[in-house]
Amino acid sequence: MVPSNLKFEKICWALAIVFMVLGSCNTAEKELKPEPLAKHVILIGSDGFGAYAFDKAKVPNLRKMMKGGAYSLQARSVLPSSSAVNWASMIMGSGPELHGYTEWGSKTPELPSRIIGKGNIYPTIFSLIHEQLPEAKKGVSYSWGGIGYLFEKNMVDLDFNGKSDSLTVQRAMHFLVNEKPALTFIHFDQPDGAGHNIGHDTPEYYEAVEEIDALVGHVLKTLEENKMMDDTVILFSSDHGGVGKGHGGKTLAEVEIPWIAYGKNIKAKGALKSSVVTYDTAATIAKILGLETPEFWRGIPINEIFGNEK
Template structure:
């Protein structure tokens, strides 16, 4: 009888070992991802961004996360959401809506696997949202895996609209995962130039929106169970991007909140596709074999 009981315990332990992800419980119940298009890491030290810098002080960050090439929008948003580079997901241009190269694999929705789909498959009832200003974002998220997605109205006429949409959605739905993608400071970088007074003024404005989103999470009563990620698709130089300078290729990655070390700056190598892997780790999800991203384990308690 004792031998049978021991054998049963060993069998159950083995089953758990091979069937449950090592981070099955996850690190937090909610993730709020905030993306600022065209935000170069070079700008952080001199930028007046108190809310973002408070997240940096309370969490972990790097100013050395690199883009995939080209250092442009769609290819890098795709890499952040898809856990792989353009050689695998196939989105290769600034405005890609469909892959220019055949995706290495397709999920059940006919798109390369995304972090949104991984979470949906693991938690069918999860509230998963994506709000954005640039229309191109929706082609990179697998909208069939989302509970809600919406584009904000014209920024030039309604500059605070996206922030307001995020505040409302957070307070009403308490999303498990929400991506909020602002289309600036990219526009200012193209019009007035990167590393200009106008560029830093825009960062200050966007920091105010970040503060409002943090406050919405607080008012929703989920702050203690939330991890914030603030990052960017690419930087820029003069009035452009897409090239191979560090001003274009290095972007900030800031992570703060539940179970995140107050560890300050880290210098381990990080690429865009590591963002998806880090979010997957937060939720205890097993990433697909085709992903090449690595979670930034050093940032977690």
């Protein structure tokens, strides 16, 4: 017969071990959950803004971001180097092989999407915020109407198609200041218009590039005046560059795009060593906001901008 007090001790030890295991599991779960690096992310996309534009255009506001943050002028679009396919890739975290938008003006996937989310399209960064940060605001302000087919309209608090880039940024800033959203996607239609109408690598093209830089300056000024810059990350990129009056091909002038990160917890790394593809943008936004990314996304966060090499 085992003394009753000894049995009691064994039971106590067993319970203690169970509680220790449960406690360690809870701790591990907390450790695995990503922590947000900023409260707000602004994704600025400028249509047709090739990386080569930095060689000739005067872009002081973008260079301010490059100097105080991290950037690549060798980031790449997916193929074909056209609009809808690349804007979709940028916010869907995957290439056309999975999301299915394959053409310049895709409104629906030409190739059936591998995954269909609750918004009835391949899940974007907005769906991740909707599910994991249900109280957070999010919005899209865009100049090219084609953007309106590429995100879950039932999951955003702002869906504004401006008639000009100036109106687009004004509406975005009103939303930003008043709603304090987790994510604001601002799409500018220039310098793509100048590239198609007059030609890339022309004085008129660079004039349009410089106008975009001025609008970026307006975003920076608005954040600073409203004391939001300390809690915000700005990502600036493009869908493609161009050659002559077109794009869609495989030249570096068409495929290489700028990719700039600036703001809270972004290290002043300057030029990045990392290879960046446009679908890495969505994964990077997810990391900044502390979101878990789905297995079916193919993009990865560019951790080098946070001071990590991997």
